[in-house]
Amino acid sequence: MxxxxxxxxxxxKCALVTGGAKGIGRAIGEAMSAAGASVIVADxxxxxxxxxxAALGGSAIALEVTDAKxxxxxxAGLEALDTLINNAGIVHNGPSTEIDIxxxxxxxxxxxxxxxxxxRAFGRAMVARGKGSVISTSSICGQVPVWPQPQAAYNAAKAGVNLVTKSLAVEWARSGVRVNAVAPGYTATELTLAGRSKPEWYNVWLDRTPMGRLADPD
Ligand SMILES: NC(=O)c1ccc[n+]([C@@H]2O[C@H](COP(=O)([O-])OP(=O)(O)OC[C@H]3O[C@@H](n4cnc5c(N)ncnc54)[C@H](O)[C@@H]3O)[C@@H](O)[C@H]2O)c1
Structure with a gap:
């Protein structure tokens, strides 16, 4: 049937969303909570x-994803996760000849x-339990550089996310842990605010997007 x-x-199910306080992460947390998951907003x-x-009926923790400890x-402090959403991200725009390393x-x-x-840290327990799902927020920028804004680091990082995703998916598949990524196009969040205020960028973004608009995080 x-x-x-x-x-x-x-x-x-228990899910943790990094960068879950705002934007795409917040929308993911809201949707998962509405589908019945207990959501930990980590930011x-x-x-x-x-x-x-408080708005989605979950819990919150402070988490800086660059801090291994x-x-x-x-x-160590949380129950085992069913789903990890790796979503925290930033952008830096600047010409590669001048950008501060x-x-x-x-x-x-x-x-x-x-x-x-x-x-790696949350996946260890998933592999030991023989189940779990890791989903990372990549970007269209991981497949092809966007234009006209210069952002080599962002593009390279997202291309790396795509291959880390495929690598872990292959490594952990036989342990029953699934690893995937989603790759949104331009989305109306704080991350794109600066770009949206520059007509010389924003008009190109809209022109090159078949629907002629940004995605809504929801
Ligand atoms: N907005 C877009 O157009 C777009 C498109 C494709 C992919 N993405 C990706 O989606 C993800 C979310 O972006 P968004 O647009 O919602 O951004 P946003 O700026 O609206 O929200 C990002 C959240 O991540 C948190 N964060 C940033 N750095 C962190 C860190 N070091 N540790 C923990 N939390 C941190 C911020 O506090 C914020 O709550 C990012 O990975 C971004 O690269 C965004």
């Missing part, structure tokens, strides 16, 4: 995470190493 809508139920901004958690402490390193640390650090 074909199962119905209940196959999408997350009742009894470097604890105040915002607490507000979001904090990530390990979060694993510290800005490059920060973007790689948050967007790429942060994904690996968090997946």
């Amino acid at each position: 074909v199962k119905g809508i209940e196959r999408f139920s997350l009742e009894g 470097m901004d604890l105040r915002e995470a607490e507000k979001t958690a 904090a990530v390990e402490a979060a694993v 510290a800005a490059w390193e920060r973007v790689i640390d948050v967007n790429l190493s942060g994904v690996f650090r968090t997946a």
